[in-house]
Amino acid sequence: MMHRMRNLVQHNLPAKIAAIVIAFLLWGYVMNDQNPVIESTYTVPLTVLNAPSGYQLTNETKEIKLKVKAARSLFVSTSAEDFHAFINLSGLTEGTQEVKVETSLPQGFELVEARPDTVEVTLDKLVSKTFKVDYIPTGSAAAGATMAGYEPSVTYLSVSGPDSVLSAVSKVVGYINLNGQKEDFTQEVALVALGSDGREIHGLTLSKESASVKVQLARGLSRKVVTIHPVTGSDLDAAYTLGTVQADPAKIEIAGPEEKLKSIASVDTAPISLAGVTGNTTKTVTLALPDGVTVTNPNVTVSIAVKPKEKTTEKQAE
Numbered sequence: 001m002m003h004r005m006r007n008l009v010q011h012n013l014p015a016k017i018a019a020i021v022i023a024f025l026l027w028g029y030v031m032n033d034q035n036p037v038i039e040s041t042y043t044v045p046l047t048v049l050n051a052p053s054g055y056q057l058t059n060e061t062k063e064i065k066l067k068v069k070a071a072r073s074l075f076v077s078t079s080a081e082d083f084h085a086f087i088n089l090s091g092l093t094e095g096t097q098e099v100k101v102e103t104s105l106p107q108g109f110e111l112v113e114a115r116p117d118t119v120e121v122t123l124d125k126l127v128s129k130t131f132k133v134d135y136i137p138t139g140s141a142a143a144g145a146t147m148a149g150y151e152p153s154v155t156y157l158s159v160s161g162p163d164s165v166l167s168a169v170s171k172v173v174g175y176i177n178l179n180g181q182k183e184d185f186t187q188e189v190a191l192v193a194l195g196s197d198g199r200e201i202h203g204l205t206l207s208k209e210s211a212s213v214k215v216q217l218a219r220g221l222s223r224k225v226v227t228i229h230p231v232t233g234s235d236l237d238a239a240y241t242l243g244t245v246q247a248d249p250a251k252i253e254i255a256g257p258e259e260k261l262k263s264i265a266s267v268d269t270a271p272i273s274l275a276g277v278t279g280n281t282t283k284t285v286t287l288a289l290p291d292g293v294t295v296t297n298p299n300v301t302v303s304i305a306v307k308p309k310e311k312t313t314e315k316q317a318e
Contacts, residue, residue, distance in 0.1 A: 039069040039112060042080040046101070046119065050090035054126055056162045057089075061119040064101055067112040074108045082106045087119060096122040128160035131172040133191060133211065134284065137296035139179035141217055146255040147178060147296045148218035152189075154211035159193055161204035169204070170196045171284065174211055178296070186214050196282070218294065222258040225251050227266040228287070230302045236274035243305030245272075252300070256293040264290065272302060280305050 046064050051057050064085035084104040092099070098118045103111055133154055137147055152174070159169060174189035190210050193201045228247040236242055247269065254267065269285045280303070287298045 035071050035073045037069055038072050038075070039067060040075060041065055041067045042083045044080055044083050044085050047084065047086040049086050049088045052089060052092065052123065055094065055123040056126055058122040058124065059087075059119060061116065065115040066103060066105075067115070068105060068109045069112055070109040074106070078106050078109075083109075085114065087121070089121065089123075092121075092123060094123050094125050096120060124162035124164050126160065127163045127166055128158050129166055129169070130156055130158050131169070131193075132156050134171055134173045134299050135176055135189070135213060135297070136173055137176045137178050139177055141178045142180055142182040145182055145217045145219050146221050146223065146294065147176075148216045148255075148294050150176065150216065151214040152211045153213070154191065154208045157191065158207040159204050160207075165201060165203045168195045169193045169201055170282075172206070174213065176213055176215060178215075181215070181217060184214070184216050186212060189213050218255065221255040221294075222261050223253055223255050224261045224264065225253050226264055227251050228300055229266045229268045230285070231268045231271050231288075232304070233271050233273045233275070236277065236306065239309055240278060240306050241309050242274070243307060244303075245305070246303045248301045248303065252287070252295055254289070254293050254295050256290075260290065260292055264293070267293075267295075269300065269302065272304070274304070274306070277304065277306050279307075 043063050043065050046059075046061055048057065048059065066083050066085060068083070083106070085101055086104070087099045087101060089099065097120070099121055101114050101117050101119060103114060105111060133152065133156065135150060135152055141147060154174075157172060159166060159172065172191055172193050174191045176187060176189055188210050189212075191206055191208060193204055193206065195201050228250060230245045230247050232242065232245055252267070254261065254264065267290075268288045270288050272283055272285055282301055282303050284299055284301050287295060287300060289295065289298065
């Protein structure tokens with residue numbers, strides 16, 4: 001039996017091998033002709049993996065175009081949801097950097113091109129800082145009334161957000177609207193973070209978004225505009241010299257008994273410490289008001305110019 005099978009297999013063996021080869025070639029030809037390799041492009045969302053905690057991620061690229069190729073028959077059973085593009089942020093630190101786009105494709109597909117193939121991402125450390133809230137009256141009370149004082153429900157608050165954004169905050173303020181007020185009142189005041197240019201800075205979280213402020217009004221007081229006199233301490237480092245010191249605003253309206261106001265031409269600020277000041281700086285200080293005298297806002301900003309002393313050479317000393 002085995003001998004007969006061997007003879008059957010070996011009979012005309014070269015012709016049989018040639019027939020098999022030709023059959024494979026014909027099969028390949030038919031398959032390539034009827035099911036050729038084609039290309040197509042899918043737009044897929046970009047997924048972020050392993051984003052480090054404690055950082056804010058900024059990434060402008062949200063979608064990736066994937067150009068792929070495969071046998072035409074494979075495209076029939078696939079859709080854009082079967083293709084994936086992602087970036088892996090594992091091990092990245094603070095700053096802006098380029099990250100390579102990686103892909104995951106269904107079996108049988110080959111990536112031709114990913115556009116873009118890298119994306120720029122920025123990791124910004126999340127931090128927080130405590131600020132004292134400055135309450136600033138706006139508008140004018142009714143005739144004969146002036147603001148004597150206020151009691152806010154929030155004095156200090158925490159501001160948190162990306163380090164690069166929070167570093168631009170110079171103060172947190174709440175604006176008290178006095179327009180037309182005749183009697184003591186309570187007002188809900190929105191709190192906002194401002195930069196040195198006085199503009200609101202967005203993209204931050206305040207621990208309190210508003211404060212309840214009780215405002216006391218006084219009647220029968222006279223008003224007078226006087227100059228603000230900044231008072232600086234004597235604790236400036238000996239290696240530096242003090243330049244100009246200017247208050248903003250330079251003048252302010254005070255209110256009080258007429259007899260008392262007659263003798264007041266200016267009001268001092270509380271002493272301003274210069275310890276550790278090595279360059280131009282600004283500080284928020286409180287006015288040192290005489291008894292019985294009030295202002296709508298007792299806080300002013302003082303700009304201080306400081307520069308290193310010039311070194312004297314031996315030749316100059318002679």
